[in-house]
Amino acid sequence: MFEEYKGVYVIADCFEGQVRGVTYELIGQARLIADQLGEKVHTLVLGEAVAATAPSMIAHGSDVVHVFEHPLLGRYTTDGYTKVITDFFADHKPNVILIGATNDGRDLAPRISGRMKNGVVADCTILTVDTKDGLVEWTRPALGGNILAEIICPEHRPQMGSVRPNVFKKPEPDETRQGEICKEPVQLADGDIRNRFVEMIHIDKGDVNIEDAEIVVAGGRGMGNQANFAKLQELADVLGGVVGVTRPIVEKGWFDLSRQIGQTGKTIAPKLYLAFGISGAIQHTAGITGAEVIVAVNNDPEAPIFNVCDYGIVGDALQVIDEMIRQCKRIKANGGDAAAALVQTQQVPSADEA
Template structure:
């Protein structure tokens, strides 16, 4: 919508200037003039005594031919020749979407010497694998990967693009969406097909996780979204599968990339590799103080698991952010999740609800975490954890 002033009909009364809540109207040569601050709220339209101000529908931009876009694509994020687990999770979910839409599933591999990964991508359900290789693409870069992925989309026109909501995926997704002129639904926790429109229904938490919003993209293509790791299970690989391998020429040159990787410093050890861990031991504010997290770390070490933390713990500075589980942290789905001294805020529950088994320890028998737990222990976590550690040590020694 656009608000316009008919200068011939304007009598210069100034009523509109006083009515504008954004100060977007000024008087020039005894006539009302609309500035760039206008939000088209329409307050001035209603107040004008001579109807010299009108609100008009702007012409829509030319609609794209949505029928020209087909297939479901998954960006297969990889590091040092190893695909991230979230890529395999999305291939499994992408297979369901592609089947429901009657289209093909494709994986997109970008990097240096990444073609051997195509076998794994086919095994997880892909019909087509697009590869773009070059030394300039060995390590992720915003400039390089954005240019490559944008070119692929403009050339092959996929209907749907799925990207993992990792650090790199959250950087790549919105940039590519902007370049190709479409929208992007971020941090999705569920995918489906809308029964009425046949569009992808992207579901994500909104308003601090208090509601779940379902978003459709009817007028632009591709339909794009980033999806949190561990919200879907990986499909079992079928290595008898094969498909079409499309090798695309790399058009990116070294001078096109404005950044250069000098050194990679690993600040996150196995103990905080939450997305890949099958056992996670998480602690909350109920641990009392930072020093008590030694018990969490000891139990995780005995079980060969990772250390997680609630947002309250991270905000207090007891553990660094890479350990945070929850809506504003990492979404995890281990086989076993220990929630120690965690009350069970909805934001935290959103990050660990995909866990196979949840074991909760809390002295408050009414804590919400027990509603999500498969096993619960009511008691002082500082007394229970040492006992658990001792028992698990005995079991390991006996094996």
């Protein structure tokens, strides 16, 4: 029935000619899916001058990179990107389409699916394949993050979903990989685009980007009061990391939304994630699945966070923070790298020490 639908397609997410990291994460997942289905990985990259990015996508796992270059594609527009992509898919019938759940991706995915008259599973965090039926099983949080819904698309093609950034690891590039780069024709005119880019206004709040941080020190309601978060900042400074928080802390107005981690906040993939006074509700843990090492501190031994962490400390969060700060400062005073010591040796002070 769907024999003519072939290939796992990734739609690259670019900004000002640069490929965002989620694109490579998706190529890695597309590679796993395609290998199980016996198909190829295709990547679509759109922009004004983006051909130079194609070799990197091949190195990360693409078999074919389709390059669409046009002055009207220099800035993302819903109309322009939707038209170019759906025109292409009218002649190429994809089996699977992956899009990053970024601001642009969340706008683009439903427009493409609507134009192609098929569904899209939004904000996925787990992708698996039923090789018997050739179906991708899309898993996403639902009902406010209280359950994980598994969704399949057995009666329509293409199978399509958007995937959160930082959920999957970016594959290591293989510069020896061979692939095909196809320069595709673009039929696009001013009249096809109803909105116009006027000006880019950069807002500088002097804040940090926790999505790119290698070390995140996070606090929840168990920290007690706003003043105690100064200790988190001190520990983050010693480690060279940044402070993140849970949704209730943002709702109290103690931190900006840009620091919120979880289903309704940022999805992060640091090398080290330290969680203090965080219970571990699924709404929060959905945002830390990509962390390499998770250390949790909570005075409740039954806290759900202990089910997802690599190392758990049952104890008072403030006492453990003080002990960590003391030990990290001692390491730095001796010429060591406190952050490297924690990440590489994965050693933390025990509850008894704290």
